[in-house]
Amino acid sequence: MNNHTMMTDEYELTMSESYFLDGKKDEVVYFDAFFRSIPFESGYAIMAGGREIVDYIQNLKFTSDDIEYLRSLNTFDEKFLNYLKDFHFTGTIKMIPDGTPVFANEPIVTVKAPTIEAQIVETCLLSYLNANIKFATAGRRMVDAAQGIPIMEFGARRADGPEAATMASKAAYIAGCVGTSNMLAGKKYNIPVMGTMAHSMVTEAESEYEAFLRYAKTFPNNTLLLVDTYDTLKSGVPNAIRVAKEYLIPNGYRLKGIRIDSGDLAYLSKEARKQLDEAGLTDAKICLSNGLNPKTIASLLAQGAKIDTIGAGDNIAAPKERVGCVYKLVAKEMDSTIDPRIKVSDDAIKTINPGYKKVYRFYDKETGYALGDVIAVHDEQIPLDGYTLIDPQNEFNRKYLENYTVRELQEEVIKDGKLVKPLPTVQEEQKYCASQMETLYPEVRRLENPHKYYVDLTEKLLQLKKELIGEHKAKVTEGPVLCKKK
Incomplete structure (x- = not known):
């Protein structure tokens, strides 16, 4: 209060x-x-x-x-x-x-x-x-545009202050987003909290594979890897697949998914889906982010992008x-x-x-x-x-x-x-x-x-x-x- x-x-x-x-x-x-x-x-x-x-x-x-x-x-x-x-x-x-x-x-x-x-x-x-x-209106338009694809609200860092960030998380959840990255909103309103990893974890490590393996060992039941730090299709997705095959699957786990946060999201998601499926990881999810708004979401769907979840930040927590x-x-x-x-x-x-x-x-x-x-x-x-x-x-x-x-x-x-x-x-x-x-x-x-x-x-x-x-x-x-x- x-x-x-x-x-x-x-x-x-x-x-x-x-x-x-x-x-x-x-x-x-x-x-x-x-x-x-x-x-x-x-x-x-x-x-x-x-x-x-x-x-x-x-x-x-x-x-x-x-x-x-x-x-x-x-x-x-x-x-x-x-x-x-x-x-x-x-x-x-x-x-x-x-x-x-x-x-x-x-x-x-x-x-x-x-x-x-x-x-x-x-x-x-x-x-x-x-x-x-x-x-709430921004969040609901995202939900409508996504046509049933879950929207995760990731906008806390883009908001105009902590109180605005928490209100945005709460309002977006009411409007239909499935969860938030904002821990305070999760605690205050019992909203599901969720997230992936940041590029900093990849660049801090000696290699992308090392970063992915460390994260998988820490959260084997919730391994969702950010694959666009260096090269999505030549490095990120192959390293995610390698971690799945060399560590997760032998230890009784599955790769939860990958997140792509830059580049041609429609093209990259389709190619990443092919690589994952060919590796037997048909259950691995693809999360797309990077300043998405209702129009870009609608465009991605029209292009046949392979999307299982969406991370949305700026255009919910700090719309113009x-x-x-x-x-x-x-x-x-x-x-x-x-x-x-x-x-x-x-x-x-x-x-x-x-x-x-x-x-x-x-x-x-x-x-x-x-x-x-x-x-x-x-x-x-x-x-x-x-x-x-x-x-x-x-x-x-x-x-x-x-x-x-x-x-x-x-x-x-x-x-x-x-x-x-x-x-x-x-x-x-x-x-x-x-x-x-x-x-x-x-x-x-x-x-x-x-x-x-x-x-x-x-x-x-x-x-x-x-x-x-x-x-x-x-x-x-x-x-x-x-x-x-x-």
Whole structure:
């Protein structure tokens, strides 16, 4: 458990002091976290980061050292600092479960809390979501590209720090990778740990054969040798075969396999497979690595590469893409009612969906495939006898659904500051993710030019949004706009 309370932006605290001194600390507000576009040009993203958010919320507390540091800045009022001494989270958090396929503009996390509490948690909450969704989505796309070939996550050394490395290992495992090289992630989450050997072990030895033999004697039940240090086909594979025949097999063991980490992987894997098979090592596996990504994996398979396992690092733990989650105030409790708020922008994509909301997913009763998601006002009920999806970007684009089931995606995980129920294990989340991916049409899952998944608004929410935009334009004012009471 970690206390990351101070991992917040300075303006979260200055705004909070302003709320405090203005007597607004007990006013209840609603924030939504969401992203505006799916990374990697993917048809889906994978929700992750909920575990870290829960741990963060449960350990939210300013220490005496924190208070002293804030005091030393000569920025904050002493009354506000005294308030922070007893600060803890008392609100409610709903989120879509980790491992769920999610899409742009739908609320993945909703925070209902007193103003200051909801404000201070923004920075860390977004940080956890941005990192974990990126890692999980990258990992899942690898898994999809591999078409059943096991993916091992090897990215710890490529990650932006130890915490990011461990989150990447965990998120990738939830997304479907079979294990990790990261021992800390293995210990923390009971994820299978696995690996091979490094080029340094080969170059340290007097010969490649000596290095292979030493490793085989140390781990005879798990001898997987890195064969590309000098020459894969003329040295590496022949020496691996020699170790198998001269030591492993005579002592009752088998060569587990080889790993190729450079060169023309398609060609080398096919030639290595021939050499292994001709030596009677048909059960020896071939692991390929070297900066692989979904497109290169798909290309290798199209070329007929001989692959039994894949080691993936950079493109899971340190992908170049970013998720870009945002955290926007969408409602405020006033006079026992929930008043929607909206942020309007000249850039239409940045005009948010207002109000306290729910997200529903429709499934075809016969096939089980997900038909689309609908964002609704919180008190709306979705009929089960027929429903019309409305494209918020083009109201004339409508699709009528029937013979479906409906599921509300967000679940309450924190209520009045307390954990509602124990979180699932990462093993349970991995099984859940796999089952949820099976509900997506193949066209949504394809690596290039995926079909766009429907995320629509109910007619009630769409009209509310239009009304608030209209009020904003009429008043020509800045900031949030109250919905007129009927």
